Amino acid sequence: MGARRAKGGWGAAVPQNTALEVNPLSDRPGIRVHGEISEVTRPSWERALTELSRHHQDVSYLELSEVAFVDVAGVTALAVTAMDLADGRFVIEAPPPQLSRVLELFWPDLDRIEVTSG
């Protein structure tokens, strides 16, 4: 937002200052996310996942009903974080449809992630 940056150039052209809105859930362990998960918000998505896994015990919830889009790298970050959990699982609530599509294509048997529609 308003940050000055050079245009063009190799690998330097993606603005990394667009943050996702990430808030803790009040009634259960986990986070609620607002925004789009793509190249421009990847750093803040990955920070949120790192933070979540640090506090993870048994089940952590990710409420994604306000996420309009997630790209392959975003789903990859989630899958890899879930695979590295010592135990338990992530429950993904109301994600955008791309999330299940990408999980099914690349991690069809990942039982550390449970997707629920609501």
Next chain:
Amino acid sequence: MTSETTDGAFVHPALFYRDEHEYVRRTAAFLTEGRAHGEPMAVAVPGPNLELIRTALGADAEGILFLDMTEAGRNPGRIIPRVLRGFADAHPGGRVRIIGEPVWAGRSETEYPACAQHEALINAAFEGRAVTILCPYDETALTPEVLADARATHPLVMDGDGRQEASDAYDWRAVVDRYNQPLVRPADASAFSFGGQDLPKVRHYAVARASELGAAGARLMDLELAVAELTTNSVVHGGGSGTLAVWTEPGRLVCEVHDGGRLPDPLAGRRPPEPGQIGGRGLMLVHYVTDLVRLHTTAEGTTVRFYLDL
């Protein structure tokens, strides 16, 4: 060399058959030999041919994976990662045996270059692996050019009587290069030039245009995913910017992304990553969710075009 080297070699014959009888006899013999060696086996050929083989094998068909290639290999770009590596990687430890028929008479002129490149790239994808892939070619229905390409993309050729010899025309790299053909966008296609700041904007633009042109539901979601991968690649690896265009042809939606980068690795998008690997899925996703991918890459730039049947 040691026998271990021979045992681990990739074997890739083309079978030129003239009729159903030859087709059934040769494919059944190939599978019977595999069964005798206890090899895991898969057959990925067009539906009617699948039935011919299944019927001929009878009870011996048990345990063989049968896939209709017109579905599994609708987009030739996903046959290596999803069908061939998918099966081979699921059976580590010994030789696996596959019949793959990705080229049939109904393949269109737009599809064929991607089919030929796929057949060529199999050689690179399986180099040094204990895998045998037999690729049948219908000698009476396919054109002389297609049959000549098959002699370049297969180190071994077999005729309908089972005589096998080395192909003196084998040169898979030449086929990859020959079909690296310029892609010309129609003058009236809607286009959007983007830089890194515009990644969400260009994706929204593509979705809105595709929706106006008739894409909906799961197809529209797949388009959005594919566009995100290609435009992000342009920004991160392709010089920082690019141009996206969307248009329709009868029965299908076409979308392409052009940028100033070059794609030096012909197997990009066809090497399945390890489950815990961070990158390497972008172009593969495009192959998985679309019906055809055509690619043109030179030192001056790269165009990736994908087709979605509507």
